[in-house]
Amino acid sequence: MYRYDEFDHAFVNERVAEFRDQVARRLSGELTEEQFRPLRLRNGLYLQLHAYMLRIAIPYGQLSPRQLRQLAMIGRRWDRGYGHFTTRQNLQFNWIKLVDVPDVLAALAEVEMHCIQTSGNCVRNVTSDPYAAAANDELEDPRVWCEILRQWSTLHPEFNWLPRKFKIAVSGAAEDRAATAFHDIGLRLVRGPNGENGFRVLVGGGMGRTPYVGQVIREFLPKEHLLSYVDSILRVYNLHGRRDNIYKARIKILVNAMGIDKFREEVEADWNATNKAAIDLPEDELRRIASYFAPPELPEQAPRDEALAARRESDPRFANWYRNNVLPHRVPGYASVVVSLKEPGRTPGDASSDAMDFVADLAERFGHNEVRVNYTQNLVLPHAALADVPAIYDALAGAGLATGNNELLGDMICCPGLDYCNLANARSIPIAKEIAKKFEDPERQTEIGKIRVNMSGCINACGHHHSGNIGILGVDKKGTELYQITLGGSPKDDASVGKIIGPGFRAENVPEAIDTIVDTYVENRREGENFLDTWRRVGPAPFKEALYGAR
């Protein structure tokens, strides 16, 4: 994985010292809250409902055991012993004291981590496929490009005060596991006309109050021009993006107001006028960065492990977990293992410090020292030998981390909602818990099959409700929490925004409503159909009838 050089270390340490000074000046009264607020936000520090919240970037979702242990230590020493993994591959601590933040940042810097640009109107943490360099459908490792973008965008003088926040995701595989279509810029590595790799570039996707699926601005960009092209997109956005209205400031609004063709014209004109060589990364520098991402040496093994096969025969719980949480690997005899943070009764995406330590140990013992964070709020051991999978399962099961529901209904995405968030209209965590209880039976979940249920506590859509096959949005109706349900969203290649199915539901009725929707799907589906197939074929009528027919 990428290692800081002297320059990186010096830069991050300088920032820690600078923030230590800023906190001291706030506490001594030299800075007012109005003056301090933008400074703390630049370092990922929010003031939330209960306390300060610190958002830590996990670049492209990759962690070493040492980093994960340090996060566990921070949680134990300066928080309440747990953190929340988010849909942007960040980790949020909910109970950090202002006076401790400089020490927390110093502890992060020790393991080459920071909170820079995890808030504010700048390029945020670049997200990626959690199975990078492991998946068997990968064309090229996206992390190299994420790291290049990270270095380019960090404190970029032109792009640090954009009209609004800016989110980029990169995927290098056939299947989009990074929701690229819902980002300000989505980058897909694809094979070009002459067999060389490049990017299909999407622009103007996003969630929030005005959700849009990203549109193709360029079908094929030679990859050596990534930086100059992204530079031109940001320049056009920076010039024309609206700064008068926070709700209309994202690039998606600009792209849709101008139209993709006009927007493309402006970007291409800027790009053609750009001295590309001054911005694009020189070949040897690209090679230097790529060398950090050399995959671990994995000696090929027998593609079938007899003990594993026997365990699948004899142990139905193991078999269920294996079917859902163990994914194919590009090297025969290996797999990627999903460590579930979705045990029924727990807060989706939360991990205790003990769990973090535990997963760090497993990554050392069985996982070639790598852990990944999935945007669906689980952890992943990307490189595990099939022969070790039963031992990994036994260890995880003992720690409550072996819920076999990856990509099933129980694998809900859920934002912190009104339990932590100052902007929330309604709670999301207890609703997720109630839904998880209703669908606790693994056999029922298996029968339903893959389905994405996503929930947000307000229209900002941090919980990706727009892209859920079933989306749940908390609203506040005259002081009562009410939940709007949308159907038909998708975060994948067939990306789409879900449609509101009808009037909202009171909190206590949401699990029943989800049950009704799921039953309607199962009754109507044809052989081989997933939720979206059925929804797109039958339309909203049967769902409306089932939900509201009796009214």
Added chain:
Amino acid sequence: MPSVVTANRLNDGIVVYLAPKGAWTESIADAARAETDDELKVLESAAEIAVQDRIVVGVYPMPIEIKEDGTVDPISVRERIRASHRTTLTEDWYDVPL
């Protein structure tokens, strides 16, 4: 309807309520209660001084109800959650009913 004044403590961010004699408390039960607009104004100006003294940030008044058994009801879900200071991780428990 009586009111109390709430804020977050500057140095650790924790939810607090203005108590009698200008102190700040984490327990809503111990908050100073204003029965009239004038009483609330007195509390708010005390809180303003605490902002200047860098004890708290984000001050605002909020209505409460006193239940029959004498306990304080913060009324809104948001304020019930703030007053509870609780975490949701630890176990399968949840003390602010749906």
